[in-house]
Amino acid sequence: MTTAVIALGKIGLPLALQITSKGQHVIGADINQDVVNLVNDGIEPFPGETDLQEKLDHAISENLLTATTNTVEAVSKSKEIIVVVPVIVDNDGIPDFSMIDSATAEIAKGLQPGTLISYETTLPIGTTRNRFKPELEKISNLTCGEDFFLCHSPERVFSGRIFADLRKYPKLVGGTDEKSNDLAVEFYERILDFDDRPDLERANGVWNLGSSEAAEMAKLAETTYRNVNIALANEFALHAQDLGLDVFSVIEASNSQPFSHIHLPGVAVGGHCIPVYPKFYMHTDTSSKIPKVSTQINESMPQRVIDLAENYIGSLKGLTVAIFGVSYRGGVKETAFSGAFPLVEEITNRGGKAKVHDPLYSESEIRSLGLVPHETYESCDIAIIQADHQQYSELSYESFPGAKLIVDGRNIIDSEKVSPTPLKRLGDGRTW
Ligand SMILES: NC(=O)c1ccc[n+]([C@@H]2O[C@H](COP(=O)([O-])OP(=O)(O)OC[C@H]3O[C@@H](n4cnc5c(N)ncnc54)[C@H](O)[C@@H]3O)[C@@H](O)[C@H]2O)c1
Secondary structure: OEEEEEOOOOOHHHHHHHHHOOOOEEEEEOOOHHHHHHHHOOOOOOOOOOOHHHHHHHHHHOOOEEEEOOHHHHHHOOOEEEEOOOOEEOOOOOEEOHHHHHHHHHHHHHOOOOOEEEEOOOOOOOHHHHHHHHHHHHHHOOOEOOOEEEEEOOOOOOOOOHHHHHHHOOEEEEEOOHHHHHHHHHHHHHHOOOOOOOOOOOOOOEEEOOOHHHHHHHHHHHHHHHHHHHHHHHHHHHHHHHHOOHHHOEEOOOOOOOOEEEEOOOOOOOOOOOOOHHHHHHHHOOOOOHHHHHHHHHHHHHHHHHHHHHHHHOOOOOOEEEEEOOOOOOOOOOOOOOOHHHHHHHHHHOOOEEEEEOOOOOHHHHHHOOOOEOOOOOOOOEEEEOOOOHHHHHOOHHHOOOOOEEEEOOOOOOHHHHOOOOOOEOOOOOOO
């Protein structure tokens, strides 16, 4: 039995390798020829995924994985199809299905009777049944629930530890009909292993939620919940700042301490998921209130950080501000919805000069994002730590020559290393 995995990105490739690790053949299809070449050459196309290279070596040497740009052919040779092509949102927060629609059309062209298709991309509720099913039926001339089978099964993993997360969390599935439910359960039970989780209400494994809508909603509920939590943490952080509380350690400049240092955890939320999925949720629940507010709070954080910096230092006009981290979070080479972009915009609007550092990106990669690269040890007036790259815990006093203010938005820098003398903290010392 061969499985086709459509899109070999940070989620699709690990999924393909999870399946090959069970001895099953996979054809991976991706529109990016460079990704296809790298996979066929056994070279991981992106850094940072634990155990990926080792599993890729195994899959290639055992002839279990081939990559292609030809989705139609990959699908025509497979009885199970996993789709992980991204859905994004446009500037107005409206879902943009163009990439996944085009993949769906290709899948339909190659679709064979008896095939199960599982969409793992996070989707607005109803998308599998109301958008993909009619399109697949129309182009393939096959009937869903009779000739082919369709389900949604959301990815609940964190880049960097995907193989561990696949074992740790129950695999949620929901079909568009009973037979699709059953085939989806059988398929995922075959390709996944699960950790023993006595803390869960049911045995860890494949959980049949009964409908594609329930599976779509489960993922949107858990990610929107997180977005709301982050917004609340951001509110607490800002208020604690206003009050000068030690919990968010503000360290002020003095004779022996040449720069101020503000530690304000969680300044931004980025990536394809947490900033986007509340918008998918609101796409169907148009009367929803809380996700709207949490999204506003989280999206305002880069501006609030710059306000804070100006409160400490005065106008940014003519000052150089170094942003550490263009990735949306530490250890991941991904800039989707990264807080770095609104920070740069805000700094530029206020007359400052924004520069960006990131250990995962070369200077030319940073330039190709429309940004100006900054090297550690280059001078700057203000440093803002935007991503919690592990390397940033090693930053020292010498890393920021000339800086009058450091804002640590991720609680990653080591205060003892960046301070030439013991620190004097503001606030009354309480840490409740
Ligand atoms: N990254 C995460 O942490 C994460 C976590 C949970 C769920 N997800 C879900 O997985 C989806 C994919 O995320 P990712 O991180 O793998 O994205 P990614 O940007 O790393 O990779 C996407 C891949 O899709 C390919 N692609 C685009 N259009 C295509 C098409 N028509 N046919 C075939 N391939 C196509 C691109 O070339 C690229 O290689 C997300 O949209 C999200 O729904 C991601």
